[in-house]
Amino acid sequence: MNIDIQKKLLDRRRFLRFGAGAAAAASVAQFTAVRALAGQRMMGGGNDYKALVCVFLYGGADTFNLLVPTSASGYATYAASRGDLAESQSSLLPITPLGIGAGEYGVHGSVPELQGLFETGKLAFVGNVGPLVQPTTKGAYLANSVGLPQYLFSHNDQQSQWHLARASGSGYAGWAGRVLDRMPGVGGSTSLSPAIGIGSTAQVIEGDQTSPYVIGEGGTSPIESYDDPARATLRDALLSAESHPLGREYAGTMSTAIDIDAQLSGLLAAGPSFDGVFPESELGAQLRMVARMIAIRSQLGVGRQVFHVGMGGFDTHDNQTGLLPGLFASLSAALGAFQQAMDSIGESQRVTTFTHTEFGRTLSSNGQGSDHGWGGNGLVMGGAVRGQQIYGTMPDLTLDGPDDVGDGRILPTTSVDQFAGTLSKWFGLGQTQMGLVFPNLSNFSNPDLGFMT
């Protein structure tokens, strides 16, 4: 929220008059909530805590420029396909994946933090991931002889297939929401949802029963003007009297906002602020809020949480060479800061961060940028990641080659289902539940990609 208005609203408290005697009265509900949490502290949050952090790169990130082959033949193929979009070989930062060695791969010049995390075993890449119904060859794609994801290359449909980790069938709930649905009680005794969106909600964390809580980058605020208990009672009467189906959703959201602000505001204010740790970017501000929430998880007594943060601007049809360095730099700096924050509060083993993006982009150029692709490279980060490796199968980047379904749109070699399934297994989803949550996972021979300990 804009700083000026926020400050004015805080100043506003001094001017509002709520009637005799009300000025000094604390909100009864708030007082009660704090006492309840004090009780919970003694029940303990436990060491069985895990968190997943979904970093969604909206627009379709050109991740074939994030992880780049640097062998002589590999780079030559890449450069020939990418034309004016190719990163110069000298600009790439070298990495030494275990089992592959030096000189084969590099990362974009703007991501030194990601390079460092990779080389110290806290980050891994998963090559050429994308929505697939089943393993698909170029021939099968062109012949339309297997089930294919619907509406390929359309932003919102492909975003949806990543959120759902399912490229066919119907249903509303996102994959992490479906996972949380099958972990009842992980919220502990707090009413805070285990699914938390920073700044906005997102389908990936919406389940059939799990309903996300959305917190601003700056934390929570009270809804002003209800210090007077009589007025709060009237407000609640208006909320509970609502019978209109749309009105009831608004009423529920407002009730939850009031309730959760009462629970969280004191804890967040007393918790670490991570001042100076995070860059002041769109992603940095959101990840800082995630870090602040994880830092108070013991006081809340929660067992599992999934966070969603988003970064836009990746739809680089235009001016890609001008825009991509800044986008990747911002991503890298924010992820580096987040891992540093998790290390500093001792949660590195319990928090795993990963990327989603609706598609990679066309290897070929439109003269000023790239268009919508299909497969792209993903990453996972955290102390529990078996890092310094590239999982999955890197594609052949030759235009019109065996992995190119047209104009350099690369056919994925690993499905989103497998990517999400591997994360979910670490998160604690039971084997018997895996097929229910990921119905297409059994189409793939390798349901666990092996990148988690």
Place this chain on the structure above:
Amino acid sequence: MAGFLLPAALALTGCSGSVAQPAADQVLLSQNEAVRFLNRASFGASPADTARVVQIGPAAWIDEQMTQPTTLHLPAMLAQMACAPEVTGDVNCPGDYDYFPAVRLRHELFWNAAIAAPDQLRQRVAFALSQILVVSERHEELAELPFMLASYHDELSQGAFGDFRSLIEAVSKNAAMGEYLGMVKNRKADPVTNTRPDENFARELMQLFTIGLSMLAPDGSVVLDGGGQPVPTYTQTEIEETARALTGWNFPSDITPNSTVEDFLDLDRRAGVMQPWPAFHDDGPKVIVGGVPVPGGLGAEGDLDAVLDTLCNHPNVGPFIGKQLIQRLVTSNPSPAYVARISAVWADDGSGRRGQLGAVVKAILLDPEAIRGVEATPHFGIIREPVLRMSTFFRAFNAGSFTPGTELAWEFAEVLRQGPLTAPSVFNFYRPTDTNQALASQGLVAPELKVTTHSALTDQANLMTFMIFDAMDAAPEQEWEGPLYSAGPLLTAAEVPQSLVALVEGRLLGGPLPSSARSQIISHLDGVPMDVPGRPRGAERVTELLTLVMHSPAYTVQK
């Protein structure tokens, strides 16, 4: 209570012709119905408009609205700003030119028009169109090109009651849209540099602006094939072919285009209508959506015409665009029959003409499902967009305009999560199908929930509280830079809490508060003092009630 139909003989408007009027034109509305009608057909029911609608009926009011002169933003911005680089070039601009005052002015002009412009229906429809044919200042370049954005908004205002084919052509050629979706400077394939045309505009023109992804029946339902699957409206290849057809356009300029790529790419950004550059247009034959062949040699204009004619004649457009207009104005969940009726008007306005937005908008607002409202359909209505939550209050209480040259109008966009041309992407603030799990299980959507999250509604509610206390004309807070609302009638009514509640219900809701809460509120207000030191008499009761009502679901859902 439903609007009652008067026999033609009793209609207050003269019925001069020999052609029998359809029943919808004869409808008259009660006071409350008029308020609810105006909340769909304007930025909020003002007392004056409410009286007018009661007097002459909604159909005649719509007809009157369509004769009002169009409020335009660009001329007003040019009149107030000394320098407009993207309009006149930067010849007269200082070296340290700052675009930000013009950015703020564009927001200020939008809000002042929303609050007080006479062409309310046109402006409301333009606002709806801006959420379908999306251009946004949330863009690397357009963030600094407020005059270009104003010119785009004016295009929507001017086209709001015209034919859709003309509007989509104006939108396709508009420089702001060209910048936003890559139509500008898009050039034909170059085998030497191994480039091909940018597909961005071709794709979104089809997916978002005209026909959508899958075949629709006139009632808006998705057509399914024999295997129960939706039928796509176009293929990836057809996107590529359409992208070829849309090559060769650039910003307007005075120079004669020559054939170098550098000249083409270096041309300065200018607001207005793009120009074709033949050297960069792919003039070969193409096969576009639906397998329609486009012969070679038509040039950029001819190819654009062929693409737009094909798209605008596609049967999807009526249900695809028509249903979204219903969702912006009347209800998030129209019945299939309602959508079908609007599709029919899209296909033929009664005079054999297709895509006539004036006729479509009139049909949407006068449809029996809209007039009967929540009495007939329990889920009827919309979670009010954040902009409309504020504007409805301003208009209900005859608010004035923003203090010129200040930041508040611009700040509104961030606090409200919504503003004029501020969508986070070409997919707008929300999608037509957005919903949550609880509503999805009831078969309902509520796109506006996307901007009504826990975090958003807190900020929106607090802004409303701020305004209620600080913008009272009887006692304005010095720091408030926004419109002042006319509190006189409220302060007078405050003597009798029952009257105050009735006044607020009448102005803001067009209907009663829930009865159980209502009686509690009246009892409570009885105990609130009329005289509080430092405040006008009655102000304590007024601000207390307004805060409760504007934060409530009863106000937040437009019915």
